Amino acid sequence: MIIGVVGIQGAVSEHLDMLKKCNVDSLWIRKAEQLCGVSGLIIPGGESTTISKLMRESSLFDSIVDLGKGGMPIYGTCAGLVLLAKQGCENVKKTEPKLFGLMDMKICRNAFGNQKESFEAEIDFEGIGKYPGVFIRAPIIDKTWGNCKPLSFYDGKIVAAKQSNLLATSFHPELTDDIRLHEFFIDMI
């Protein structure tokens, strides 16, 4: 089994390191051709505006949408969560990044404020338990509908959700030493 990490921009190598710790083969994906042979995909944190723009200019964007619709397990962290959503807040509309529109959720980008408000806090994650949440200029999930189910809350706000083959967290497991969230995703494959 090989898991691809979409390597356009952001915390790519950190996800690759986590997958190594989970004893899973991984691949740094920069072109659509590399997607064949991959059984799951991670979309890392970075700047969602930049990642979306750069992906749209290659065929990677449409390929990922097709794979997601076709049932491939995809996990998005932070900016990756933003891209997986069907709807964005005003803050997202301002820069008009095109979203994959795969998950039945509305997200709010940069919901806690600027970097001064970035924080670490323990959260409860359904199916895992206590987990160290690292939130960096993090988005939140405003609401979910349909088959999209919240898995974790912080201060009453949804910070993780799952919809059949799709998983999204507004925090960064790749910046911790705790591999349980990556294992949770691997179990979905």
Place this chain on the structure above:
Amino acid sequence: MELQKGTQKLKEGFAKMQKGGVIMDVVTSEQAKLAEKSGAVAVMALHAVPADIRVNGGVARMADPSIIRSIIDSVTIPVMAKCRIGHVAEAQIIQEIGVDMIDESEVLTPADEEAHIDKKKFTIPFVCGARNLGEALRRINEGAAMIRTKGEPGTGNVVEAVRHMKRINQEIYELKTLKRNEITIRNKADELRIPVELLEKTIEIGRIPVVNFAAGGIATPADAALMMQLGSDGVFVGSGIFKSDNPERFARAIVEATKHYDDPKVLLEVSKGLGVPMKGSDISTIPKEQRMQDRGV
């Protein structure tokens, strides 16, 4: 676990989110919007780009907070701002404005020739310039969450950024071949003026322990690609964009070149017909006392 803000993990984590990206110098909210539209991962809010700072002369200080604020309000990507080396109060003001990262920068006139800011006391992360491994590790020891080469700002000449990145790469390589006994490690740490633990960590991971960007003289897509090929995690472009003929095209092309730095076909495409880059200057024509890279060692 209590809620924690301003931890080193959050500071270094913020820098990691910038990897593979281009951070652009801007002086107005219009420029900031153009940078965001062109794919910049962040903008650096300034009162003048380094090339103009060079021409203007006088004391270069932190930008007017109202300019920085208007830039923050105009974009959704992170905003950085520069303070003078050692100027704690400018850094405090910048943090208070709501900036995401502070650049303690040699582009501005140093406020303290003996010491840099104690960056661990701040909630938001700092990036600092370095010409060599010792400078980089000293800044990290002071709390910097990100390093960039100093290069020679405002020149549009990449030669100094290349020199600094290669120097750091060479010194890391030499560390790897260093005899691993207590005395040599301690001597090396003393020579670099850093704690033994930081040196050991650097040897163990075989690279600068935080995100390391290129800066200081990058003016074309090819310059950006060159710095990425030398191992940069991303690039800062100062005067190179808004001192060129066609800022929007240059901005987009440099973003593309940073992403596809190892694909000459793409580099060729994005380099075509861009118009005239910033004029730039030869390093040998810059008097020693006007060299910014010698500030803050």
